[in-house]
Amino acid sequence: MSVYSQNRVYLDHNATSPLRNEAREAMLQAFDTLGNPVSLHGHGRDARKICEDAREAVALAMGVCAQDLIFTGSGMESDNTAIHSAYKAGCTHMLVAEMDHPATINAAQNCGAVCEKIPCNADGQTDMDWLRDRLKNWDSAEGRPFVSITAANSETGVIQDISTATDLTHDAGGLILVDAVQIMGKMPMTYNVDYLSVSAHKVGGPQGVGALYVASDAPFTSLLQGGGQEKRRRAGTLNVAGIAGFGAAANAATPMPHLSAMRDRIETELRTMEPDITFFGENAPRLPNTSFLALPDVAAQTLLMGLDLEGVSVSTGTACSSGVSRTSRVVNAMGLTDKAPLGAMRVSLGYTTTDANIDTFLNAWAKVRRYNQRVAS
Template sequence: MADPVYLDHNATAPVRPEAARAVAEALAEVGNASSVHRFGRGARRRLEDAREAVAALVGARASQVIFTGGGTEANNLALRGLAGARPLVSAGEHDCVLRARDDAESIPLTADGRTDLDALQAMLADDARPAVVSIMLANNETGVLNDVARAAGIAHAAGALVHCDAVQAPGKIAVDVRDLGVDLLTLSAHKIGGPQGVGALVIPGEVSLTKLMGGGGQERGYRPGTENVAAAAGFGVAAEMAGRETLDHVAAWRDRLEREVRTMAPQAVIHGGDAPRLPTTSCIGLPGVNAETQVMALDLAGVAVSSGSACSSGKVHPSHVLKAMGLDEDAAGEAIRVSLGWTSREADVDRFLDAWGKLARRHAPEHAA
């Protein structure tokens, strides 16, 4: 078999060699970043250099970046840290946002996968309680982009705060927290080629959060405990590299992939295809063929794709995102996600099309009859 093809960047991107080296170099040095001797100061310097790089990736200041153990922790800190605010959460959010608060109210999606901002405005008008609105910048399953700046304007006019899970966007599109106008922004290292297990919550405004853990004063007291300097160093290097590159060329590959999919199987559906999207992501539905069958067949052909969120690993089930877009249970369970990234080549698209075409022909309506 030819070398396997990795088309699941939205789940986790391959680690950049430069980021891996930064992690290894940090691990080779001793020192607690809270210690005042030279070893501690060296660790602190690595940590703060990384903070500067992560901040620069999204147009923030270093003092506004809180390192966390990943995007999930950052999302929970944002929403659970505002326990007194009424949570309004877009129906297409990642599970770690949807489940952060038991009292969350769902903002519906439009049929093309975007958060319904008219519905948001009505929900805010119907209840005068202080609120926090959580709306992702780019959907992890469909790649659909939300108009976060407009959502922030609507929310702020009603006196609400805005949290944005932006983990899928940096390195694929330009992200600037000032242009988005949000109060809290979540990032994750492993989505941009950094190590797993480290993320950040960016707090550009004067927002006071309730701490989730007790302990020391690290990370402004919001994330007490000895800092993971090595992971942060890798995050910083990945952020520097992601900030310098563009994946605009990948959009042409994605578009060709979708054209040829429709040619090979006219019954195929590109979910969210009519909305603004990341240049890297395609959510493809093949009527009559469940997602698990597709993912397994492609894996046997040496092509790695996914169905839904990687956080439900081993549990292929109908996408809550597609159901929120109005699809029924069957259609929502027939979609796979193809996500390209910084290591992708056009030849990877060719490999996918060859394997998926064979799958589609085996399950073509006339063949099944």
């Protein structure tokens, strides 16, 4: 870690969580392994064992069978692979939650299928009554039903009712994909879905490694063509060190309910300082580490830059869309654009977050706001 980073407070874990020491050590050991995991000789077997041990660890954290797990290059690749597989299996009309991550929305819109968005309410919860009615009136000409729902929104942290969505989808004879990238390592995972995607760097593993669970009876078509790796399900030489880091991070990551007290303290103290502040999704079940907020008369990027100058790293939303000055897509979907006309800001805590970090953030916020108010006057 650079000296610059060491002196900063990091509150952007939903974008990426710092590499855990356990993952770093596992990767360093894997770098000393010479073989290709598909080679039959001893060096190859050593590399393959590293990958299979990691597969077991990641599968255990996901609550799935290791034999049904495919390593990928990212959560986004996992989502794209699942959607590609479903489309090739006849799911030519897809229902994608409006609160989904761009990884699923964009893939569904561009795979050739008709993409229909499942609306949400003002709390950011996917409308299960709408989904029930839509599936009840499904036309066989639309192909096999396919539903995609992100388990927890990366911006608001709102947790979706995956159990109900799964039951509705399966009762209609359909397939369901759940993007669990934000859930893994924060809450237990017990899903009975057809496709389940996760990503290493959200749990303190390395960037550039993901995994996709494919149920044994779910259709599958490889997205990447080439060699026979991953039982011919995902071509390309395995990233042995990255996979080792993923496995170690999955072993080390445990649910962090204590973060909710830190998150609640942030929201309580900010509300005292800012009576007009809005916390999106606060009335719905949320991840314990996430707060998505806005002031009606202050640009989110102005707050972000001010906090950055004070040594605090936060974000204005999902990392895949950051750097773009506009109203949050998620806020628009919730019908609350008037609450955040100048954008919203996300504070996301993680395993490195301390009470002292929260003190620093709140002090930095107060300093930035005093400066902004002086400038405005």
